[in-house]
Each structure stands twice: as C-alpha cells, then as structure tokens.
Amino acid sequence: MRFKMLAVCGLVAGLSVATAQGPKEIKVPIKTSTGEDAGTATFKTAKKGVKVKIDLKNVPFGPHGVHIHQNASCEGPDFKSAGGHFNPDGKKHGFDNPMGHHNGDLPQNVSVGEDHTGSATFLVTTISLDPAAPNSLFASGGTSIVVHEKADDMKTDPSGNSGNRIACGVIKN
Template identity: 45%
Template sequence: MQRPIAATLLAWSLALAGCGDGGGAGDGRDTTAGAALDTASSVGDTGSAAGAGNQSSAAMRDARGRDLGTLTLAPDGEGIKVSGRLVGLPPGEHGIHLHAAGRCEPPKFESAGDHWNPTNRQHGTGSPKGPHLGDLPNLEVARDSSVTVEETTPGGALSGAAALLDADGAAVVVHASPDDYKSQPSGGSGDRVACGVVTGS
C-alpha cells in the first residue's frame, strides 16, 4: 500500500511543479504584453507633448472689420508655416508679412509695427543682407477674392529664443500691392489692407 501512495504523492508533486513552470511562462508573456503597452503609452505621450503648445492662429480682418478667415501658424522644421484660406481680399498679388507687435488697429494697421526681424537683417530675399524672418512669399488672390495660404518663414520659431510670440506679441499683415523682395523696408508692398493678431501657443 505504501508504494501506490508514494507513487500518487510523486505524481501530485510533478503536477504542482508543472503548474509552477506554466505560471512562470505565463508571467513571461504578461511581462512582454505589459512592456508593449508601456511602449505604446510612451509613444502616445511623446506625440501629445510634441503637439501641445506649438500652434497659433490669426483671425484676419480688413480695414472695415470684416472677417476674412483665420490663418494657422505652426513650426515645420524650417521656420513657421502659415496656412489657411482667406476670402474677401482684392484679386491680384499681395505682400504678406509677420509683424513685430500684436496689435491690429484699423484702418491702417500701423499698430502692428515693423516686420518681425529679430536677426536685424534687411528686407527681402533679393537683398544681399536679407531677408527678415517675417518675410513671406506674395499671395495670389483669385478673381473670386479667395486665396489658399501655404507659406513658410525663412527661419524662426513661435517660442524660445528670438521667438515670434514675445512680450508684445505679433501680427500677420496683408498689403495692397506685391512685395518686390528687395525694396526697404517692406518691398514696396503699399498700404496694409488686412491684419490679424497672432494668439495662442
């Protein structure tokens, strides 16, 4: 009788040992899954952090206060990308620039100050000592008074050193005439016909 009992006890011991090994393997699988979840969470958090606080906008209005649309400003690796759609500008070519003060007092919008120029360069890509960081390519407004804006500044950032959004803010200004990219101080682009204060960051 002792041998069958001993055999039974041995079998139970082996079974329990097998369960313990299985649990270890299960723990291994759980650890791997947990690591994958941790990695996914980490990637998600990084994306969220990178996307937070790095976009601004400017609600554009003409001299009579009419809403023309909103432009978005965001870093793109080369400078600041300015994008959006405007409706209500006169058809034709217009200069557009980032200005150094966050004020848009109609009708002349002179309160927006000079072009954003933290590097103290000359105006225009055609100038040997240019351009301003606030210089952008001209807009080509269609006959229906609409234009899609997709422009990037030649450097600069929304925040940090030499930032666009400093203590007195910034504005986007559209001019009556095209920018010739070389005349000082604003490329001969004429009167300021639209303005939007840059907000948010």
Template identity: 40%
Template sequence: MTYAHAFHRLPAVFGAVALLAVAGCASPTLGPTASADLMPTTGNTTTGNVQFVQLGGMVRVSGTIKGLKPNAEHGFHIHEKGDCSSGDGMSAGGHFNPTGAKHGHAGDPGVHAGDLPSLHADATGTATFSAELRGISVGAGVTDVVGRGLIVHAMPDDYVTQPTGNSGGRLACAVIVRR
C-alpha cells in the same frame, strides 16, 4: 521548419517591414501652434485665418484669405507689434526683424523674419496657401511669431525696396496667438 510553415509567417514579416517603412517616412514631430484671425482695416473687406505650426526647424504657415483684389498679388508680412487697434493697421509697426536682416523673398537666407510669401488671389479674391519656412519659430526664441502682428497689404511686394517691399496700404490685421 517546413516550407508550408515558413509560408504562413510571410504576412507577419511583410507587415513588420511595411510598419518600419511607414515609420521611416513620418513627417517631423508637430510642435507648438499659433493662429491669426485677420480682420479688415477701415474701409476694407479682407478677412481670413492663418495657422502657424512648428515642424522641427521650420514653421508651416497656411491659411485662406478672402476679400482680396481678384487675380492680384498682395504683400504679406509678420509685423513687430501685436496691435491692431488703429483703423489703418499702422499700430502693428514695421516688419518683424529681430536680427536686423534685409527685406526680401521669404525663405531666402538673410531676410527678415517677417517676410512671408506673397498672396496670389484667384478670380474670386481668395488666396489659399501653405509654405514651410525657416527663420521663424512658434513659442520660443528671438524669432518667435507669437504676439506679433500679421498684415495683408494692398499691393505686390517688390522684394527690393528696403525695409518694406513697397507693398502699399494695409488691408487686414491680426495678432498671432498661441493655440
């Protein structure tokens, strides 16, 4: 093979190397998905949409929630019952806790499956978030969030008070449904 002939093959070689490099950096395979459309409880205006996407052994939880107290932190949890029929959101029951774990910071080992990161509202009362969490699943197992309630609370989670975090009243409720 001549030098000139080998030189013309370089683009094909570099293209194959680039393709392998991109394939090696691919994100985990997307698994089942679910979503929740938050509706305000009586006397409140909080609404939003939250997506749950299974990514291998983690679940990406992301969304946008509006109608929160501006520049404030709000507790945010998955609750045991997919029932938002009461005006105050209490029909959703307590925190989703299928393994009998303690309440604490989402993502820490040994905490409730229902523990989610707190919401941080901006100056307009909107919180946009995305977190990848272990300890929950979409569509399978004891930690499956499908059919559970999703609650936005009025106050910050103190991460200490058991079993709820002392997050106050329920501003919005949704049922998590498989998509």
C-alpha cells in the same frame, strides 16, 4: 512616499518644459479695416521653422504681400499699430541679403483670384512658436500678420513696396 513625491515633481517639471516650447499650432483670424472676415493664418511648428498657411477671402483681386509685423496690435483703419516688420535677426529685406530672401518677416505673396479668395503655404525658417526663443512670434507680447494692398517686390527695403495695409490679425500665445 518620498519616491512618489519625486515622481510627481519630475512630472510637473516635464510639463513645464513642454509648455515652455509653446503651442504646436495656432490659428489667427485676419480682419479688414472694417472688421470684415479676411481669412486666417495658421502657424504650425515644423522641423526647421514654422509652416504658415494663409487662407484669404474678401480681399481685392491680385497679388498681396503678407508680412509679420512686430506688435500684437491691429487697430484700423490703417493697421499702423502693428509697427514695422518683425525682424529679430536685423537682416535687410529682399534678395540682397545673404540668404536670398527677406528678413525675419513672412517672405511671400498670396495671389487672390477674381472670387476674392486665395491661399498659400510657406515654410519660414527664421521664426519660432517657442515663447523662449529670440525669434518667437510671441516675443514682447506677440506679433501680427498683415496683408498689404500690392505684391511684395522682394527687394525694396523695408516694405517690399507692397503698399498700404489692408487686413491684419494678432498673433498671441
């Protein structure tokens, strides 16, 4: 009986460790300021970081900066409730930082075609889906993914000169 109890306790402890690592994948709906579907962002744990797949729709033609912001809030019409960029490492935005890319936010642009759709996939090594990690997307109750009206110029600190926020999705565990 004692052996069975130890085995059950070991199994429960093993489960709690697996749960602490967070989800392997999360899919986040993205909405415009009017509540229209603007696509999805899928975050998947990778060997070194998180693989992020962005699928946009109903978004204006052209390139759009996509960033992770520090608050799990997407209140329209301006999405200012998302706060500033998620930057757990406190790095400068753009190519001036030693790593040659952005700070802790999502460092890319997504091109949207004339059909108002676009997609891109990136590997982001500065974030995690592990809720216990300091660079977790779930830190302090979560974060958000924000689509901006213009392309990120990859150098201007802190926003990349990417303009207003036109779509947003809440990232929560």
